[in-house]
Amino acid sequence: MTTNERVFSPVNSSPCCRPIRARLDFSALRHNFSVARGYAKDTKLWAVIKADAYGHGQFAAARALDGLTDGYALLESEVAVSLREQGLRQPILLLEGFFAPEEIARIVQYDLTTVIHSKNQLEMLAAARSRPAHVYLKIDTGMNRLGFEQQETGAVLQQLEQLGIRQITLMTHFADADTGAGFAAQLDSARQLAGRANLPWSLANSAALMKRPESLGGWARPGIMLYGGSPFGLTPGRTAAELGLRPVMTLESRLVALRTVKAGERVGYGGTWQATADTPVGIVACGYADGYPRHAPTGAPIAVAGALSRTLGRVSMDMIACDLRDVPNAMIGSPVTLWGSGEGGAVDADALAEAAGTISYTLFCALAGRVPRVYENL
Numbered sequence: 001m002t003t004n005e006r007v008f009s010p011v012n013s014s015p016c017c018r019p020i021r022a023r024l025d026f027s028a029l030r031h032n033f034s035v036a037r038g039y040a041k042d043t044k045l046w047a048v049i050k051a052d053a054y055g056h057g058q059f060a061a062a063r064a065l066d067g068l069t070d071g072y073a074l075l076e077s078e079v080a081v082s083l084r085e086q087g088l089r090q091p092i093l094l095l096e097g098f099f100a101p102e103e104i105a106r107i108v109q110y111d112l113t114t115v116i117h118s119k120n121q122l123e124m125l126a127a128a129r130s131r132p133a134h135v136y137l138k139i140d141t142g143m144n145r146l147g148f149e150q151q152e153t154g155a156v157l158q159q160l161e162q163l164g165i166r167q168i169t170l171m172t173h174f175a176d177a178d179t180g181a182g183f184a185a186q187l188d189s190a191r192q193l194a195g196r197a198n199l200p201w202s203l204a205n206s207a208a209l210m211k212r213p214e215s216l217g218g219w220a221r222p223g224i225m226l227y228g229g230s231p232f233g234l235t236p237g238r239t240a241a242e243l244g245l246r247p248v249m250t251l252e253s254r255l256v257a258l259r260t261v262k263a264g265e266r267v268g269y270g271g272t273w274q275a276t277a278d279t280p281v282g283i284v285a286c287g288y289a290d291g292y293p294r295h296a297p298t299g300a301p302i303a304v305a306g307a308l309s310r311t312l313g314r315v316s317m318d319m320i321a322c323d324l325r326d327v328p329n330a331m332i333g334s335p336v337t338l339w340g341s342g343e344g345g346a347v348d349a350d351a352l353a354e355a356a357g358t359i360s361y362t363l364f365c366a367l368a369g370r371v372p373r374v375y376e377n378l
């Protein structure tokens with residue numbers, strides 16, 4: 001290997017010595033997909049692989065679901081083109097459509113399905129030399145983010161027809177398929193609009209797919225559940241484990257130092273945790289520069305040598321401290337699971353996310369480039 005190759009080779013190509021790594025178990029991805037399928041037997045499924053498959057690797061995820069999913073949904077048309085060039089034939093949906101007029105020719109050439117959500121996109125389509133056969137018409141039914149106003153639907157449909165686009169699916173996105181505020185009104189609006197124009201629809205994300213069977217039919221768009229996160233967080237009865245979902249990503253590392261922190265002493269930046277008694281403490285090779293949430297407070301769940309423990313003090317860039325009082329056999333090199341399930345034990349990503357005041361989506365997406373990936377069961 002020349003020096004240049006070493007400098008420019010991807011950081012995640014071969015794990016060496018710092019013990020942190022992310023193990024990605026694609027048999028769990030396929031399992032979770034079959035769980036989604038079980039909820040939505042007469043509904044086609046877009047496997048949502050946006051954001052690099054929620055941090056899991058979009059090309060690996062696409063390959064792992066080949067032969068199972070009805071299609072893939074993502075954001076960037078250049079990623080869709082790469083998937084086509086790698087031989088992927090299934091439908092591909094661009095969840096936000098095109099951002100620039102240059103993308104339209106690519107959408108046509110590579111047979112991509114595009115969302116159209118705005119007048120601006122409609123103008124770009126009208127000015128384009130070629131037009132896609134199939135579009136997803138996104139209507140805003142209450143999210144107030146993307147989509148045409150409901151009362152514009154008729155006029156937009158007419159314009160699409162004039163442009164020679166006849167295959168149209170009505171799409172909307174729920175603001176709260178989970179706790180239900182506004183869900184029924186959004187569903188009602190979508191139903192009416194689709195019914196009036198006799199259009200197929202695509203409504204459900206993971207939460208709606210599992211909790212709102214009335215929103216199924218047409219095509220659903222599960223994302224987080226495929227990666228083993230629960231869209232309901234730790235809601236009793238609806239945790240990932242209770243839903244039968246398995247973690248795909250396990251972030252694991254090892255203890256790299258041990259110490260006893262004396263009563264009255266403090267640990268880490270700001271000294272936010274103070275020992276009330278002499279406490280055995282382990283230092284883990286994982287910090288916020290690896291994607292661990294810096295805002296996780298003392299007490300966040302962490303598994304060490306098979307025992308569930310807790311973090312102590314602030315998360316540093318490259319390290320975090322943990323409590324070893326209930327891990328009597330801990331030593332340097334003991335395995336640690338930050339989230340997922342591995343040699344160190346199991347930590348539900350949703351439990352860590354809740355402790356850190358966030359959602360498991362952000363943990364997965366934030367996994368840093370410097371963490372070596374180990375792909376399993378691809």
Ligand SMILES: *Cc1c(COP(=O)(O)O)cnc(C)c1O
Binds near residue numbers: 205221
């Ligand atoms: C991200 C996304 C989804 C998937 O949502 P999950 O909550 O991860 O299941 C579905 N539809 C659209 C439009 C999205 O942007």
